[in-house]
Amino acid sequence: MKSTQTENNLPEPTKAELEILQVLWEFGPSTVRFVNDKLNEQREVNYTSTLKQMQILTEKGILKRDESQMKHIYIPVEAEEKTKVQLLDRFVNTLYKGSASKLMMQLLGNEKTSKKEIEEIKRLLDSMD
Amino acid sequence: MKSTQTENNLPEPTKAELEILQVLWEFGPSTVRFVNDKLNEQREVNYTSTLKQMQILTEKGILKRDESQMKHIYIPVEAEEKTKVQLLDRFVNTLYKGSASKLMMQLLGNEKTSKKEIEEIKRLLDSMD
DNA sequence: TTAAAGGTACGACAAATTTCGTACGATGCA
């Protein structure tokens, strides 16, 4: 039994791939140039590196693209939410054996989680009945 | 601003490294043989591969070991909680811009999070004043 | 109508991570 495939089949996006997805999520469908510029606000990356990554993401089926113009427009295949849910799911399973409440406890115990956040969470829970 | 270094400096454990940490967390200080056997319950790994990984983890300062016996005993340097908190922190920052409540929403929206879990979380929140 | 600017394709290199083969030292026991 070599497969780690669970019920979903998306290849796990790597770190560099996630960076690109974040830009597309935040700003919507974009050209390589645009994404590369955004990335370069944070760190230095060559244009062709970004291009290559986005091509790979497309091969993997994580992005699709509109090639009708010379400047291809790249679009995430799955919605931001869906992808994040998957990543979160994997995270919970890996580190907390699937227990969301265990994760919560750490979140709440973490000093970095502000009072405000905690209040927000409480409100959230109360409002869901 | 190029640094992603927050106040902690532990090198991010890789996937294979995490697997090993999980075993040590669950069963306590162990030999390579033991860890390797556990890993092989899930997937095939050569003994020396596991050994090497654990040696690397030791070099990185993530594990320490007792060499007083021929069978070295490996022990995580940091407590399970501390490491998980760091990983969680990184996860929240990367995917949710640091907002714990955003993460919560996904957790609660996720069908996989059972009613039971949600009840558990509510109880948790109520009990923390 | 051509030269510069800007686009994609893609092979190849670099770096990080993972796996493993081989060497060799300790231990145990017939």
Added chain:
DNA sequence: TGCATCGTACGAAATTTGTCGTACCTTTAA
């Protein structure tokens, strides 16, 4: 004592991930 067994050390191959150089096509504007 000798040898099978089990341990560690460690270089190096294999794989995965990340980066970039170069070739070449399109568009634009003088």
